[in-house]
Amino acid sequence: MNNFWTLVGFEFQKMRKRRVVIPALFACLGVVAVMAWTSVSGTSFWHKAGSGLSQYEAMKRDKEVILSRRGEITGELVSQAIRANEEMISDDSHYLINEYGRHLKSDAYIQYALPYEAVVRLINTVYEEDSDWLSTGAMGMISVNPDRAIDHLTPEQGQSFDRDFKEFAMSVVMGQEGLSAEEVEKNAALISRIETPLYNDYFGGYQAYINDSKVLALTALFVILILLAPLFSGEYEDKTDQLLLCARNGRETLCRAKIAAALMVSLGVSLLTMGAGGLCFLMIFGFEGGAVSIQVVNPGCTYPITLFQACLIHLGSVVAAAVLFGAFTAFLSARARRGTASAVAAGTMAVVLPLFIWVPLKSSRSLYNLLQFFPANSVTFGFDLHFFRLFGTLIEPYKWVGAVSLLLAAGFFALAARGFQRRQA
């Protein structure tokens, strides 16, 4: 056992001593720093009063306004938002009107719309009659119809918001092509478990994390690729494989040590990158917003969870994807006949190519599901409406992809070890 951990320690020593490692780690932290900085860098003209404020100052002022309306999205709050909107759109003095159109002035927006920003977005989505105007991205769903639904509502209609938004969620489920009757039923059951009224708060930190999570995750994967590509192929390049394979602990024990090191790297890099990114965003924007219902961001989501829970689940998905990718990299490394560079090239293709491949669920469920295991897809927020069926039980995508990723990782690690042990001098 002592030798095992000593060998693991030496694997890290080998990694540390490779020239690309320190620059790769710094690049990773650099990406986190740049993403955090760009989220509040520059000048905001939103609060312009003769001069622009910094984005950071503007964010703080917005946050102050939004926090004044934090709490449950009751029928009364929805009615207030509709009333405030009515007041805003009915007075031309709130607009700059010229040959280019009618543009809302910033102070009018700050007074009438900003306090209810998330609620207004929710209202416009839930009451949008034409689903073609619904746009999804990152984890959100919004209506992009310039003819906003809220402009046509009365405050009284806001009182039935809880019922209306659940109906909307159900209509999204019914409109999703390719779902079986059981899946529709399961989604309906999930919707019934959503706690109402929904909870709203300022969630800038969580929003920034959601927006940038894919970039952070892919950065982590590239760092894992750089660190682990030489795991076995480095021995071939350094010509140390012969010495290792003829030593007492040079087969089974050494391979277990390498796999342990690879696992630790995959876990460590993914948690460090996502954790550092999340922490930066929360420190900049504030730690509020964890208790916000996910439906405030995506009213079409059927899962009864909060933003904090969603981000935790996402972190789990990223970690599972990182472990699978680390194992796959180890496998490439063990089989690399043309050196570490070929393992890096193949790993890069595995990350980048699926970004350009899109298979709709309704075209081929099998292919769609298969693509979910590729890192570029498995590091997204997986709260899809379809489920995986296992022995008659429907399983949520994030659970299924996570569990199967770990099983596949075990397989790749085993193949990597076998490839190294069977290597012929």
Added chain:
Amino acid sequence: MELILDRLTKQYKNKIAVDRVSAVLRPGVYGLLGANGAGKTTLLRMICGILKPTGGTVSLDGMDAGEEGYRARLGYLPQDFGYYPEFTGMDFLLYLAALKGLSKAQARRRAAELLRLVSLSEAANKKIRAYSGGMKQRLGIAQALLNDPKLLVLDEPTAGLDPKERVRFRNLIASLGADRIVLLSTHIVSDVEHIAGRILVMKDGQILQNGSLEEIIGTIEGKVFECVAEAETAKRLMETCPVINLRREGNGVFLRLICGETPCAGAVKVPASLEDLYLYYFSEMREHE
């Protein structure tokens, strides 16, 4: 203790690199002599368990080359000795000691001892990439001895060593041969001559000779001649017999050569050496016989 090679064979597509080699090795120093491409390194790799034979077996006291117990008793210095350039000499030995199953305390003690033995104590904390070729080779020898192996396989161990280092190495190997099997592959005939108790001559994948120095030299005893001949005669002899040594002497040409009968007038029979035998077996003349 016995290392048994039983009809060991390695075939690659159309080439047989090792052809049904059988031998029983007991404690002592064995020199494996052969030209480039004779199959020496292939044979040694199969003995070390890092190359799977196409046929035949290798066993040490009944243990197969693939078993952990076999590897625990093995020390190997490959021809192409690999290392980690950014590791220090000490780090490298500690790593290999862990691979060979030594505890941390044993590893430190043994590594220090071996670094002293191969005169690398002062360079122990320098990175290996800063070592000279000879220093790297000495480090390679040190790592092969870490686990006090009962079977020590050395493939071209004196490559890169200067004459003084080579002599030290010979003395070291000679001292190790008492209670272990040392199998030494080399092109340097004098190394084998001075330290090997038994010599295996290998050609085209087969062991041609297996015996003591006296026994194998005996095959060409009485066939080695020295003479001074005229240029024309010398030219004729060079075309028909393996020539060991040639130099101009006065108006003639001095030749040391191997021939089945007296090659020319004035030729003198001289005692054969291992170098004579090596050149006899691997000269171009023999290729045409």
